[in-house]
Amino acid sequence: MKKLSLSTKILIALLIGIVVGLFMQGMPDAANNYIKPFGTLFLNLIKLIVVPLVLASLVVGTTGLGDIKKIGRIGGKTLAYYLLTTAFAVIIGLILANVLNVGGGYTIPVGATQEAQEAPKFIDTLLNIIPTNPIKALVDGNMLQIIVFALMLGGSIMAVGEKAESLKRGFESLAETMYKMTAAIMQFAPYGVFALIVPVVAVNGPSVLLPLLKVILIVYFGCILHMALVYSSTLKVLGKFSPIEFFKKVSPASLFAFTTASSSSTLPITMKCTDEMGVSKSISSFVLPLGATINMDGTALYQGVCAFFIAQISGVDLTIGQQITVVLTATLASIGTAGVPGAGFIMLTMVLQAVGLPLEGLALIAGIDRILDMARTSVNVTGDAACAVVVAASENELNREVKATETASM
Ligand code: ASP
16 A cells, blocks of 8 residues: 555546445434544544635745735636636536537426525625735635735735845745645545545435436547647646646645635645645746635536526527527636535526526525536636646646656656
């Protein structure tokens, strides 16, 4: 077991967990009471790192970039990559839904109703970006607000120069310490993944999945297609980086996202993975927290497929114009989606409302949402890492030597 790399161990743990989960289908309570707590324990360990890690590494990242112009340029590239790939994801989802006729021949079972949950208004999300109290933002773990505060803090430290040197060094030591802590906690990842996946499979077994198998397959297929087409080609063309190397090294993060369904909780692992690819800390600490918060390609793709599915089963034929509206709203909705389990489902309401679709169909999706969430979160996280590599390559911040020397360690 010692010789196996961490990603192989995580993969094995995931597979064993799925098998054990299938065996435990008749006893979901046992899975929830005796196995899940170990998963929760591990998840808490990871979550404990997120806030100090993001704050420290983003401050260090900003000061490390050296000048404001560079920050603006990297910010521009990052946002462009995030927005374009997300729009692409919805388009892939819609094309597959159209071609494979998702929802065709399926009608809403009588009595399937779902309380419409209020999706946060986009304008509120925008206004909330600036924290009125940064300490509260840290305490609440409000990622977007922490990012803004950290950027402003880093920028100001740079502007002050000499007199803020000790503060800068303080953040550097904090960041290094958090990286160490992440590496130590990661050793437990295979056990955590096992304990997290067993209850999910035990509770959401084939009986829940089979009726809506087509939706599940289309979302999963779309996710794989998006990664294979969009990430591979941007990595190859824009980053001159081998997609195979990339998928191999990003796999601990992708698998962890798959089990936890949370981009935010996966962040420390994503950072460690891009590290192994040679992405400089100043790029990854800027691109990744932002991505974990606003870049959700998998979520957008899922929302496209689900909107089409719900239209079909409600007897509505979406026009091209309406489908374009879906692309736009799903892109925006995914930006407003928090990196926590189930958030994309709530934002799906916004997409349905934008094209006037009934919310009844949400009840069906609710039953399989966790399974869809796992795939979409995995794509969300993989997309963040792909962006980090592409931006790092374009800024000459990609250490290509690491590729050869550190493959053995993950
Ligand atoms: N669970 C997803 C994430 O954390 C968000 C979603 O529900 O779509 O990335």
